[in-house]
Amino acid sequence: MANVSDPGALAKVHQVTTARTNSGAPIIEARGLTKRYGELFAVNGIDLTVFEGEIFGILGPNGAGKTTTLEMIEGMRKPDGGTIVVAGIDVVADPRRLRQAIGAQLQSTALFDYLSAAELIKLYCALYEVDDSPARIDELLGLVDLGEKRNAKVNELSGGQKQRLAITLALVNEPKVVFLDEPTTGLDPAARRSLWGVVQGVRDRGTTVVLTTHYMEEAEVLCDRVALFDRGRLIACDTTQALIRGLNMSATIKATCEAGSLDQAELAALPAVTGATVSAIGSQSELSLTTTSAQQSMIGLLELAARRSVTLGDLRSSQANLEDVFLSLTGRSYASDTEPATDAPASSRRRRRRGEAA
Ligand SMILES: Nc1ncnc2c1ncn2[C@@H]1O[C@H](COP(=O)(O)OP(=O)(O)O)[C@@H](O)[C@H]1O
Ligand SMILES: [Mg+2]
Known part of the structure; x- marks a missing residue:
């Protein structure tokens, strides 16, 4: 847990982290995952197991293969080789069925600027055919600490608030696993820490979180286990403490x-x-x-x-x-x-x- 400039924030984050119960059963199992673009192995024979109830971080420099891996697990990119099972669903054979079981954060730039936060959530609830009552919308806003921004238009939100909205949109269908691709990239340090709290809140409600990041400190502070990627390969996977040990x-x-x-x-x-x-x-x-x-x-x-x-x-x-x-x-x-x-x-x-x- 080195490199954190604000010890108070770290103490707060750490408290939540250690309150976590032990990891459950495997919810994601990927074996031999491979994706090629021409001569380039963007992802090269990766094995990953993610357990229920953890915040699992995929960490690596730009171009390491994080997004490609995440999108294959989400059923959005077809692997050239390997198998993926998420929540009992064979992702390669049945990507459509997977959509119901997972939540994926959209790029915040893809949100509709002219809708209010509440309207956007209502729209998503309707798309997923789930409860879109005002009480449910308030609950979803509350989860990401956006209760006060209920009626604010998307284009009036800060970068961090947009990211939080994107996360709650990924939760409308009560997924077992939520996938976040670099959720804090581009945010200032305060907004980044506040997003860490939101992500922990999501996990504490029982949703498994898989996120990518290129920030070492974020992986150390936020993630229960870290998969370290380099040039399409998985070079290590464990808790930060065990990797350092x-x-x-x-x-x-x-x-x-x-x-x-x-x-x-x-x-x-x-x-x-x-x-x-x-x-x-x-x-x-x-x-x-x-x-x-x-x-x-x-x-x-x-x-x-x-x-x-x-x-x-x-x-x-x-x-x-x-x-x-x-x-x-x-x-x-x-x-x-x-x-x-x-x-x-x-x-x-x-x-x-x-x-x-x-
Ligand atoms: N659609 C694509 N076509 C060709 N090359 C790609 C494509 N998507 C990703 N790549 C390449 O694959 C490698 C891994 O990319 P990516 O998974 O986006 O890395 P990361 O998310 O870790 O930054 C990079 O070298 C990238 O340029
Ligand atoms: Mg990426």
């Missing part, structure tokens, strides 16, 4: 010092350190240590600096997060994932990035 580190320590005053080998030999890099930035060196114990390594580093009369600047420690999981599995940093791939195998790139010898 699988790493050979629990934290990263960073600091700056005068160039050349500490070297990589002696940093790597400090207590609990599992990897060390030293990179030159102008007249300074930036040190980065991965460690299984931030406290032990920090003490070791301070003692070393004191012995050598080296002044450390900007000393900081951060807990391991999904960013580190991605780096350890792909050899690439998540943030800079748009950089072109090199020909070197992932293992040697990983060593290079961590400053280790091959």
Whole structure:
């Protein structure tokens, strides 16, 4: 749960998250899911199981295959290979039957601007032939905290409010599973957090939520389990805590010092350190240590600096997060994932990035 700038918001979100009961039976089972566009494997042999009552996150950089996977599970794109069962329905054979059982969030840009929030919900209820009484419409508005926007036109709503409306529209048929494709992309941090609360509210009412995101922090804070995608492949799937536990580190320590005053080998030999890099930035060196114990390594580093009369600047420690999981599995940093791939195998790139010898 690192990287959250507002601890108060995190505490609130965490409270709701931990109130969740244990996951139920599998509600989605996808095996060997594959989609090709020409030579490109957009989705390449993915196996996924989603359990009833969880918020399941599909996380990955742009182009990783998140939307393609989601739309195949929703029965909106036909896979080239593999099987998908959702709520007992064979999605490939029977996509129409699936529509009744699921809810899919529309792009908020596809909403009718000139209708009010309440009118739009009523229209959807009519389309699905479900209760469209004022009481039911109020309930649906309340679910996403839009009670006060009942009579506001869609084009008068903020980006976050439109997203919340799109989510409640996906709930009119009381689906067992709801699918949200990047529900918070483009929202400011406050609107994003408020949407997290809405998504948790949906799950707490018993609806399973499958969402995609490219925000690491969102997956860490919001999702019960995370499927980490990279270039059409599933590279890891578990709770954030378990994924981080699988790493050979629990934290990263960073600091700056005068160039050349500490070297990589002696940093790597400090207590609990599992990897060390030293990179030159102008007249300074930036040190980065991965460690299984931030406290032990920090003490070791301070003692070393004191012995050598080296002044450390900007000393900081951060807990391991999904960013580190991605780096350890792909050899690439998540943030800079748009950089072109090199020909070197992932293992040697990983060593290079961590400053280790091959
Ligand atoms: N209809 C399509 N035709 C050709 N290529 C596509 C199509 N849809 C997606 N792709 C490609 O498949 C890959 C995965 O896309 P997508 O599932 O949209 O990724 P994500 O949602 O993770 O950003 C990308 O390289 C994308 O360009
Ligand atoms: Mg997408």
